[in-house]
């Protein structure tokens with residue numbers, strides 16, 4: 397799978413402070429890449445540099461395999477749709493009229509308007525004035541603008557900000573459907589771990605301007621090592637027996653926490669307890685939550 401976006405050593409300094417530090421991002425084709433980090437971590441600044449809206453202090457940005465420079469930037473970014481910060485509209489014009497203006501600016505034929513209105517499910521409100529739109533509808537109109545011209549890549553900065561729970565869910569479902577239905581690659585930022593968990597296939601975690609994790613969501617989950625928790629009739633004796641067999645146990649509440657074991661290993665150890673007349677009352681699997689992993693990686697708690 398090739399990378400649709402790749403940055404190397406990307407840095408941005410504001411004043412004397414380096415706000416984005418040495419980022420090597422890789423956004424594989426056909427993925428929803430969740431760019432996760434607390435407020436102020438540098439997500440918007442990074443996305444703006446990818447879109448040529450902020451000039452990197454150092455480093456390179458490569459999109460569709462071509463390194464961006466001042467000459468080729470516009471040609472390459474023609475195939476990129478974006479939603480950065482809350483978009484502004486002409487409130488006295490309808491959704492369709494607003495889209496028509498963007499069509500002119502982007503050089504996209506008007507007939508694309510109905511297609512994007514259909515994707516964002518705004519067909520029934522297209523003749524309403526935008527001043528009468530709800531926040532969710534305005535945000536969907538923003539996504540429709542980004543989709544005009546059928547870009548191969550979408551860059552969305554906190555697209556669910558300011559939406560109510562139903563609007564958030566609708567936007568998330570929409571984003572998830574884009575790679576499969578329309579063959580797009582999506583880079584989406586959020587400070588909400590649960591949101592990235594719901595929509596992304598790949599994750600980049602940024603903290604204080606530094607990329608501290610980048611891989612598939614599945615790999616992030618693998619980091620949540622599974623422990624086995626066992627409750628026996630005599631935990632002290634059980635811990636001793638298991639300890640003799642090289643299995644270190646940690647007492648926790650009324651349980652013994654065992655390290656990650658294969659099913660076969662577990663069967664052998666539990667049988668040994670039975671042989672020594674120690675009844676096993678419960679066996680449970682315990683996973684670290686994504687929040688715990690995030691905390692380990694960043695040292696800061698994350699909003700849920």
Ligand SMILES: Nc1ncnc2c1ncn2[C@@H]1O[C@H](COP(=O)(O)OP(=O)(O)OP(=O)(O)O)[C@@H](O)[C@H]1O
Nearest residue numbers: 410411415433434435436437438439440441442587
């Ligand atoms: N134009 C600017 N001039 C000076 N400092 C800036 C500018 N833009 C951003 N910053 C600073 O850079 C840091 C990163 O900001 P950025 O907006 O990229 O973070 P973010 O992760 O997108 O957070 P948020 O979700 O709060 O927008 C912040 O400390 C911010 O104050």
